Amino acid sequence: MAKRTTSSKRTPSSKGTAPAKQAANSLWGGRFQAGPAAIMMEINASIGFDKRLYRQDIAGSLAHCAMLVKQGLITPKEGKAIAGGLNTILREIEDGKFRFDPKLEDIHMHVETRLTELIGKAAGRLHTARSRNDQVATDFRLWVRDAIDRIDAGLADLQARLLARAEQHADTVMPGFTHLQAAQPVTLGHYLMAYVEMVGRDRGRFQDARKRLNLSPLGSGALAGTSLPIDRRDTARALGFEAPTANSLDGVSDRDFAIEFLSAAALCAVHLSRFAEEIVIWCSAQFRFIALSDAFTTGSSMMPQKRNPDAAELVRGKVGRILGAQNALLVTLKGLPMTYGKDMQEDKEPTFDAADSLELCIAATAGMVSDFTANETRLRESAGEGYTTATDLADWCVRKLDIPFREAHHIAGRAVRIAEAEGKPLEALKLEQLQSIEPRITRDIFSVLGVENSVKSRVSLGGTAPKNVRAEIVRWRKLLKRKQA
Numbered sequence: 001m002a003k004r005t006t007s008s009k010r011t012p013s014s015k016g017t018a019p020a021k022q023a024a025n026s027l028w029g030g031r032f033q034a035g036p037a038a039i040m041m042e043i044n045a046s047i048g049f050d051k052r053l054y055r056q057d058i059a060g061s062l063a064h065c066a067m068l069v070k071q072g073l074i075t076p077k078e079g080k081a082i083a084g085g086l087n088t089i090l091r092e093i094e095d096g097k098f099r100f101d102p103k104l105e106d107i108h109m110h111v112e113t114r115l116t117e118l119i120g121k122a123a124g125r126l127h128t129a130r131s132r133n134d135q136v137a138t139d140f141r142l143w144v145r146d147a148i149d150r151i152d153a154g155l156a157d158l159q160a161r162l163l164a165r166a167e168q169h170a171d172t173v174m175p176g177f178t179h180l181q182a183a184q185p186v187t188l189g190h191y192l193m194a195y196v197e198m199v200g201r202d203r204g205r206f207q208d209a210r211k212r213l214n215l216s217p218l219g220s221g222a223l224a225g226t227s228l229p230i231d232r233r234d235t236a237r238a239l240g241f242e243a244p245t246a247n248s249l250d251g252v253s254d255r256d257f258a259i260e261f262l263s264a265a266a267l268c269a270v271h272l273s274r275f276a277e278e279i280v281i282w283c284s285a286q287f288r289f290i291a292l293s294d295a296f297t298t299g300s301s302m303m304p305q306k307r308n309p310d311a312a313e314l315v316r317g318k319v320g321r322i323l324g325a326q327n328a329l330l331v332t333l334k335g336l337p338m339t340y341g342k343d344m345q346e347d348k349e350p351t352f353d354a355a356d357s358l359e360l361c362i363a364a365t366a367g368m369v370s371d372f373t374a375n376e377t378r379l380r381e382s383a384g385e386g387y388t389t390a391t392d393l394a395d396w397c398v399r400k401l402d403i404p405f406r407e408a409h410h411i412a413g414r415a416v417r418i419a420e421a422e423g424k425p426l427e428a429l430k431l432e433q434l435q436s437i438e439p440r441i442t443r444d445i446f447s448v449l450g451v452e453n454s455v456k457s458r459v460s461l462g463g464t465a466p467k468n469v470r471a472e473i474v475r476w477r478k479l480l481k482r483k484q485a
Contacts, residue, residue, distance in 0.1 A: 044342075045102040049349050051093075053107050056142035058090050060135060060218060061111065061126060063238035067231055068128055078122045085118040086111070107139075108132050129230045131222035133252040133340045138218040140348065142239065144261050147355040148210045154362040155203050155268070159196050159480060161369040163473050166192040170469040173451045174289065174379040175388055182386030185451040188374060190464040193472050198271045200476075205264040213257030216241035220251035223339040253339040255329065258351050262326035265358045269322040272315055272361050279312040279368060289379055290372040296364075311368055315361045322357055325350035383451040387416045389426055392448040392457065401440050411438050425449075 036044065062083055069079035089111055092098040104110050115123040170189035175182040216236035219226065225248040232244035245251035282289035283297075292309055300306035328350045332343055390412045397408035414437045419426050427449035434441045447453055459465045 041103065044105060046106045046345050046348070047100055047102055047104065047110060049352060050107045050136075051100055051110070052352060053136075053139040053143055053348075054093050054111070055090070056139040056146070057107050057111055057135070058086050059142065059239060060138045060235075061086055063235045064130055064218060065126055066238065067234045068125070070234065071229055071231055073128055073228060073230070074122075074125045078125055081119045081122050082115065082126050085115045085123065088118055089114050106132070106136075108135055129219065129221065129226040129228040131220075131252075133222050134217045134220040134248075137220070137252050137254070138216060138239070140255075140351075141213050141215075141217065141241075141257055144213060144257055144351065144355075145210060145240075147359075148206045148261065151265075151268075151355070151359060151362065152203055152206055154359060154366070155199050155206075156480060156483070158362055158366040158369065159199050159203075159476070161366050162192050162196045162199070163476055163480075165369055165372075166190075166196070166469060167473050169374060169376075170466045170473070172374060172376050172379060173383045173455055175383045175385065176464070182382070182388050184391055185383040185388050185454045186458075186464040187455055187466060187469060188379060189466070189469040189473075190455075192369075193469060193476075195271070195275055196472075196476055199268075200479075202264065202268040202271060205267065206261075209257065209260040209264050211242075212260065214240075214242045215245045216243070217245050217251035217254070219244060220248035223249055223252055249339050253336075253344075255333055255344065255347050258347055259326070259329055259333070262322070262329060262351060262354055265354050266323050266326045269319040269358055269361060272365050273319040275365060276312040276315040279372070280309050280316070283307075283309045283312075287378075287382075288375050289382070290374050292368060293371050293373075296368050296371050311364050315364050318357045318361055322354045325354035380451065384425055387419065387426055389449045389451065389454045390416050392454045393426060393445065395457075396445055396448050397438065397441070400442075400444065401438070403438075 065074070065079050065082045065086070068074045069076055074082075089098065092114075098110075098114070100110060104113055112123060112127065115126065166189040168189075169192065170187060172188040173185055174188050174191065176184050176186035176191070216232065216239055218235045218239070219230050219232035236242070236244045245254070279290070279292070281287055283292060292307075292311070296309070296311040297307045298310045300308065329347055332346050336343055393415055394405065394408040394412040397403045397411055398405050401408075403411070415426060415429065415434060418433055418437075419429055422429075427446060431441070431443055431445075434445060448457055455464050455466065457465070459468060462468070
């Protein structure tokens with residue numbers, strides 16, 4: 001058996017009423033004579049937010065303990081006591097019976113202090129070959145990995161709901177917009193499928209970030225590794241990591257994984273915000289494209305007729321917090337030399353807040369997707385407003401008369417001018433009027449001028465034709481099923 005070595009850092013006193021001098025020595029050994037100033041305790045403590053890492057911290061400690069036993073650095077008896085104590089602490093926290101104390105700074109010291117109370121001196125052996133630097137780096141990676149898995153599940157649910165509504169509205173004609181001006185007819189199903197694509201890319205970015213973060217810093221020590229015969233591959237496997245990090249300096253200082261997570265979160269949030277903006281517009285009295293039920297709207301304290309799409313507005317509003325979190329962490333890290341600086345304590349609050357906000361926005365968006373009622377009559381009427389089939393007229397001239405598109409564009413523009421002057425839709429013009437612009441136009445032109453005919457004709461790959469929409473729904477459902485397998 002290898003010689004057992006205890007950590008150079010003493011375990012904290014289990015007595016909450018220890019004098020300042022004892023408190024100062026509890027973690028830092030003999031280096032500090034006096035206790036910290038009150039303001040130092042306040043700025044230094046992170047337990048108010050990093051207690052959220054308790055599951056990850058205990059999981060990392062259990063893996064580290066098991067490895068120490070295998071390597072002969074602690075005895076099986078000590079390992080059993082430590083593991084039992086850690087599982088007791090886990091139950092206490094989850095049952096709400098654990099007392100958090102700001103004087104103990106962070107989740108790591110809370111767990112170690114309580115472990116000492118439960119099992120005595122053997123608790124001190126757990127910190128063998130480990131620093132809080134590699135400990136927190138490991139905990140944080142585990143937490144972000146868990147957050148990615150939760151978010152991915154939420155996004156998969158959102159995609160499934162979008163697919164269900166797209167299938168329901170594969171034939172529902174509505175206006176498509178550019179510059180928020182009526183452009184060409186599309187279907188509501190096609191519109192919703194655009195967000196399925198966006199969410200799919202979001203999921204891909206989160207999965208890419210997960211692959212890169214899935215390396216274990218545990219065993220990097222404070223920054224230089226350890227002289228003790230540990231097995232980092234063993235702890236990495238136990239925690240579900242692909243492998244250990246290759247460089248101890250990088251292992252404790254890397255927060256790329258958090259920035260990548262926040263970058264993916266920021267873009268995902270922007271997509272949700274764009275959809276929320278459309279819901280706000282579509283619910284307005286001026287559009288009346290959709291309606292949300294009481295479950296996702298609120299009223300006005302003064303105006304009894306109001307039904308405000310507050311869920312969508314709050315999704316749109318929370319995006320600022322997520323974008324701010326990404327920027328905050330980038331700014332925190334931009335001037336830090338290697339390896340660990342206490343500035344890095346500021347990495348968790350914005351990441352936690354961004355993850356919470358994004359999960360809430362995803363759930364709210366999924367709820368609204370399932371909740372809204374489409375005003376199909378209004379959508380169809382609006383699809384024909386603004387001469388949205390003018391491009392169909394031009395395309396017909398290209399296809400049937402072999403006219404260059406620029407010339408066909410002018411023909412369609414002149415037709416729009418005539419229809420606009422008479423206050424008619426394009427399909428209400430007489431054949432003679434169209435032939436006065438281009439004599440070769442035949443009655444067949446009217447087969448493409450109605451909005452239903454227009455969307456049915458858009459059969460190119462990625463087009464809005466209802467049969468395309470249904471084919472895409474089938475393809476995406478197969479993709480989602482494959483990812484769940």
